[in-house]
Every structure is written in C-alpha cells, then in structure tokens.
Amino acid sequence: MTRYLLLLAPSANRVYAGESARLARAELQVSCPRTHGQDVEEVAGLDYLALESDQPVDELARCLAGQSASLALFERTDTDLLRPVQLPRVDLLDDDFVTIPKYQGKTNEQFTRLLLNVTIAALRRPVTGPLDILDPLSGRGTTLETAWTMGHHAYGVEADEKSFEAMAAYLRTWLRRKRLKHTATVSPVRREGRSLGRRFDAELRLDPPLTMTVFTGDTRQSAALFGKKRFDVVVTDAPYGVVHGSQTDVRGHSGKRDRSPAGLLREAIPVWARQLRRGGSLGMSWNTYGLSREDAAAMLSDAGLEVLDGAPWTSFGHRVDSSINRDLIIAVAPL
Numbered sequence: 001m002t003r004y005l006l007l008l009a010p011s012a013n014r015v016y017a018g019e020s021a022r023l024a025r026a027e028l029q030v031s032c033p034r035t036h037g038q039d040v041e042e043v044a045g046l047d048y049l050a051l052e053s054d055q056p057v058d059e060l061a062r063c064l065a066g067q068s069a070s071l072a073l074f075e076r077t078d079t080d081l082l083r084p085v086q087l088p089r090v091d092l093l094d095d096d097f098v099t100i101p102k103y104q105g106k107t108n109e110q111f112t113r114l115l116l117n118v119t120i121a122a123l124r125r126p127v128t129g130p131l132d133i134l135d136p137l138s139g140r141g142t143t144l145e146t147a148w149t150m151g152h153h154a155y156g157v158e159a160d161e162k163s164f165e166a167m168a169a170y171l172r173t174w175l176r177r178k179r180l181k182h183t184a185t186v187s188p189v190r191r192e193g194r195s196l197g198r199r200f201d202a203e204l205r206l207d208p209p210l211t212m213t214v215f216t217g218d219t220r221q222s223a224a225l226f227g228k229k230r231f232d233v234v235v236t237d238a239p240y241g242v243v244h245g246s247q248t249d250v251r252g253h254s255g256k257r258d259r260s261p262a263g264l265l266r267e268a269i270p271v272w273a274r275q276l277r278r279g280g281s282l283g284m285s286w287n288t289y290g291l292s293r294e295d296a297a298a299m300l301s302d303a304g305l306e307v308l309d310g311a312p313w314t315s316f317g318h319r320v321d322s323s324i325n326r327d328l329i330i331a332v333a334p335l
Ligand SMILES: C[S@@+](CC[C@H](N)C(=O)[O-])C[C@H]1O[C@@H](n2cnc3c(N)ncnc32)[C@H](O)[C@@H]1O
Pocket: 105, 106, 107, 108, 136, 137, 138, 139, 140, 141, 142, 143, 157, 158, 159, 160, 163, 217, 218, 219, 220, 237, 238, 239, 240, 249, 250, 251, 252, 264
C-alpha cells in the first residue's frame, strides 16, 4: 500500500460552509473505491485527504483528478516528506465553460461535479463510452456543461424560457470563442399543429462527437418530450422552494396545485424513473427544509428505484445558507 495526501481546493470550503473535507471523503469512497483508509488530515493549516492505495499510480491519479475538490496529489514517503504526483487532465473542455456563467439560482460547479461523480459511480451498467445524462430541471445548464466537460452527452428540460435562452446563447458564444467545431440550433417544437415550446440541439465535433438536446417545458412532460429515448443517468438539483424576487423557483401547476418542491418531485420522479435505462442511476439534490430524506427516499422507491442507503451514500448533507440545507440521494433502476 502506498500512502498519499490529496490537497483539497480551498474554494470548496466556501461551498460547503467549511465541511468540504467530509464531503470530499464521501465522494472519494463512492467514486474511487480502490482507495482505503480515507481520512481528513490538516497539514500546516491546509486540509488534505489522506488515503492508501495499491493501484498503479497512473490509474489512481486519473480517478483522483476527476474528484470535485481535488487540487494536487502527493505521495507520502517513508520519511513523511511529500512527493508531488502529476494529476492528469481528465476533462475534455476548459473549466471556464462551467465557471464563467454567474446568475442567481446557479448550482455550484463543484457540487454539480460531485453529484455527477457520485451518481455515475452508482451505475449498475458498464461504462464503455459517453453516457446519456439527463438533467430534467436544467436551469442555465451547469449539469449539461459539466457532463460535456466529462465527455458525456447532455439532455435537459427547463420551464423558464429566459434560462433556456441564456443557456443557448452562452453555449454558442463560448464554443465559437474557443473555435471548437460545432453545430447549435434552436427550433420550435410542434405536435399535431400545436406549439409545445422550443428545443436546443448542439453537437460538439470531438472524437467521438458529443450531443446536447434541451427542451423548454414542464419536467413532468419530460417523457413526452423525449419520446422513446432512455438515459443512463438522471442528475438534477431540484428547486429549493425559496423565493427569488417575486417568484418561487418551483414552476408549473401540479395536480394538487402544490407549489412546493415536494409536490413537484412527487409527480416528476415517476416520470424520470421511467426514462432510465436498466441499471441506470438517478442522483438528486434538494433542500431538506421542504422535504425530509425519508420522504424523498419513499418517492424514489415508490417509482421502482432502489435507494442507496447507509454511509457513504448518506454522508453528503450540508448547510448552504439559513434557508437551505442541501442533501443528495442516489437511487438505481433494476437491471
Ligand atoms: C435549482 S435550479 C437548477 C439550476 C441549474 N442546475 C443551474 O445551475 O442552472 C431548479 C430549476 O428548476 C426549474 N424548474 C422549476 N420547476 C420546473 C418545472 N415544473 N419544470 C421544469 N423546470 C422547472 C427552475 O426554473 C430552475 O431553473
């Protein structure tokens, strides 16, 4: 066993109100399972994750490089001196793709990466190439951009037209500015002569090419919008039930006219579950002030998914601010 120290990005502590090391540890346990003895250690005033592994160092470094909070890796020598280990570049796109947009209601980039990592790690299907990842509450696209950055196809649904437009405009500008070969179009969606909204379709000409499709509309219509298409992974940051200006971030009317995130999720989760392929995984973050973990878990299991329980799956709860305590929950579709 070789001993390592993974230096954590200091910015992560701002995201998780000082609890970044705890979350990074849980993320590592889930997504780099061939590491052992993970523990938080402070060395000269900085937070590290101490870990051991018998993996070849290249393989280990590749896994650690994709962790949401990793900054630098060191091997611990017998004399306790630290030997730097190069973390390879695992992302296909520059990180400013995800960090440039700044807006109210944006899901933090680091947290989005963590949610994607943990949800992908829960897949029961083999991962052989780009995955099809759906964010059915896609906002201005943090999950979609992160999915592309990680080399996966991205799909979304968003009810807020302005968010949809801003996302489409930003993607076009960024891809053009970086001189990346791509196509990107916005077109109307019509069925039986009726206008159902709009769709954004983009292709990034990498090898293999990456696709993105986003619909405007209510997430409860996600299955109708995507038709027979199925997804390996559904990842979403649910509305928090907080008010921005004069509006809440929950949109559309539920059957029960319930404007809380709980009402929306109760109706949307069965739709999302049906859009998963066999062995696919669903990861959702939400504000526990509006919905308990038990109730979220019951909604997922009522939809036929198996909720992953026990540590480290239950170790991701953290405070965001006085009105938001965020947790995440992962569930998988039967094989
Ligand atoms: C927490 S935000 C997600 C933000 C996104 N991850 C980002 O970083 O841009 C939740 C999103 O759900 C959208 N939303 C709320 N109710 C919806 C509904 N019924 N159908 C589709 N989208 C909805 C909101 O407009 C908001 O953009």
